[in-house]
Amino acid sequence: MTLRRIDLLTHGIHLYESNHLDGDVVEEHHHEIHQILYAVKGAGTITLDGKRQKFLQDSAAFIAPRSNHAVFSESGLTLLVLAFNVTAFDSSAASGLLQSSFPSSAFLRLNPFSAADLRQLLRKMLFEQSHRDEFSAWALHIYMFEFLLALARSSQSALVTDSNALRAERIRNYIDRHYFEPLTAGDIAARLGIGTRHVNNIFKDHYRLTPIQYLTEVRIRLAKKLLIETEKDIASVCFEVGYETLPTFYRAFKNIVNMSPNMFRQQNKHENEPDPAGQADGR
Template sequence: MKANGERQTFISLYESKHNEKGMVQSHYHETYQLLYTLEGKGICTLNHQAYSIVQDSFIIIPPLTEHSIAATSKMTVLVLEFETTVLSPDVRIELIPEVFRTARVQKLSAFDSSEIRQLLRKMLYEQSHGDRLWETGLKIYMAELFFTIARSTHESTQTDINTLRVEQLKHYIDTRYFDIKHAEDIADRMGISKRYIQSIFKDYYNSTPMQYLTEVRLGLVKQMLAETDKDIVSICFEVGFESLSTFYRLFKRNVGIPPNMYRLTQRKH
């Protein structure tokens, strides 16, 4: 196991390298660990239960969990190790018990996996190149990482791969409507082509992902116009429209009247 850097902190992010048939003997520790498999495959045993691990596997290891790893190929694992004393009270109380409720190999959607990979990259950068605020940055990214895991929808029982992908995509749009700019963003996160995503989504919902995104955004806009006094420009920004003119054009085309007139009609009811 090789650690990157010599800085002393209660948060440590380092890579662990394993040769084919390499073995980390069963052990436990008092710290929390999250392991992410960068490459390779093997078997991870957690409290005497064996799990297969492959590239992009996430392994959740609470304190005092007996665990071992047997590599069946050359394998590199990124290890996040920490003590909760470095985290803010809300993260310790709300997120840590949820994320580390049990030792497991976590199943995440393509979108959540992509999100976590980006957060780990940011953490590696801060640890290696950050300024005097690098530890604060690590804690912020850790909170985002745990929030993503806690919110993940790994309970899905769908067995058809296209159904699962469509449901993951719909959930992603429903919850990240403010963060999507182009269809390519979605395709990149899923690791499949834009044309294929549009095809399977349209088969299930009779619209493209971007058309559904517009429906979600406009539905929220109508709700906020009717129920709040927020400025239209603020509402436009909040739901993810980059251009006010585009927002006005889409709203009038889909609703039939401009947003300010829609607000007036709703207030009369």
Template sequence: MSDHNNHSSIISLYESQHNEKDRVNSHDHQTHQILYALEGHGTCTLDNKTFGIERDSFIIIPPFTEHSITAQSKMTVLVLEFDACELSEDVQSQLIPEVFQRSVVKKVSMFDSSDLRQLLRKMLYEQSHGDRLWQLALKVYMSELLFTIARAAHDFTQADTNSLRAERLRNYIDSRYFEIKNAEDIADRMGMSKRYIQSIFKEQYELTPMQYLTEVRLGLVKRLLVETEKDIVSICFEAGFESLSTFYRLFKKQVGVPPNMYRQRQKSV
């Protein structure tokens, strides 16, 4: 992690670099913090809830929020730390409650991320090379940044983000059920962590991705058993099961009877 600037300021912006598998252990701060991921991906735990981090993710950390970060690749994060009491009354009364109403990871649009990156660049410049008005400049840019995040939140909330990603995961499983090997395979192909996809998928559908995958495969198996004369081995292979014994065990556990008996019963109805 790079050192803080020597200037004394109510607003501090610095770079934090992490190697793959680095972990910042759980801790909290008295100040408000906004972390911005410049590159890489990982996970962040905020008050025992885990979120995925990727490029252009914003981590909103209210004061006294327990948080930790785990890097899953080389990751660079800008850390913006400030004392809200020193900002203008309008910012304190309107923007701070809006942006920091809860600890969360946000992903803004490409348009907003460009604006936010530009504001962060200006703040870094003022902090390092600014003239006698540099502290005032930081407050102005800080207000702009908070406004941009607050405005973006109305259009694209974290709940929406997780919902859309869970739906994307479901669509992926629906269309690629025959080639998925395990949860790590899904996570790698989607560019997210295993823990993150488990969390958002279960929150949305009350199943893990692998439980849903089994449901999709068994649904196809039941349809093929009833609508075709294909043998059990072919159906098992077509549905994506690697092992016949695993397939029989899962089918009997979920359906209650072996595949052959299920076929006979359904065709006699």
């Protein structure tokens, strides 16, 4: 098989575009470094260590060093190729993540939320490569690690055949992981590639709440826990659970709990204080 060399620049990471016209073939070859292929548009087929897989938009493939692979483009296949050498990472965390999650080459099936996160990280890496300053190398390594982490967490279930039940579950799981971000129903709909009203209907059919109502419940549930179990300032609690302003946090909290965060903390701290008399009596 052919060995092809890729210039990884000085920081050991290189992200570049690979365009393939209809009918183009990249013959089977391998590299001495890691690669991740991400399909931006078009359709084609990738052969990876003898296994053949259809490659459509938002498909990904993890290619380990010396793993034989070939590409066939059926219709204008555009790939982003993320090439890297694990020795470029100062931290052992990246190599550990690779060993545990990607011990060998693999095709990766991405759900819409994972795909949206990965696309955003790729955009950030492209920006750092084209607008270099004294922090660009650090940024590339950080985004590279985030990218690997997002891949490791990505769902392996099929993308196109999602039932509404699976979509609702994925929305819920996404909110559980991203409740601290400024999420809107429009953001969630855009990641799924469907309309906001449809997203609300899918979620409400399964959980009797809209996604934003569920997001509020998740945030307030965590806020209650923090108010009871920690001495954190209410402004810090507000920030940690994802609210940008205190008035918004107070309003959401009072709508669900029927009291202010201050009153809730005072009431529950008092109720959970140990009974001095009981301690003295050994009870």
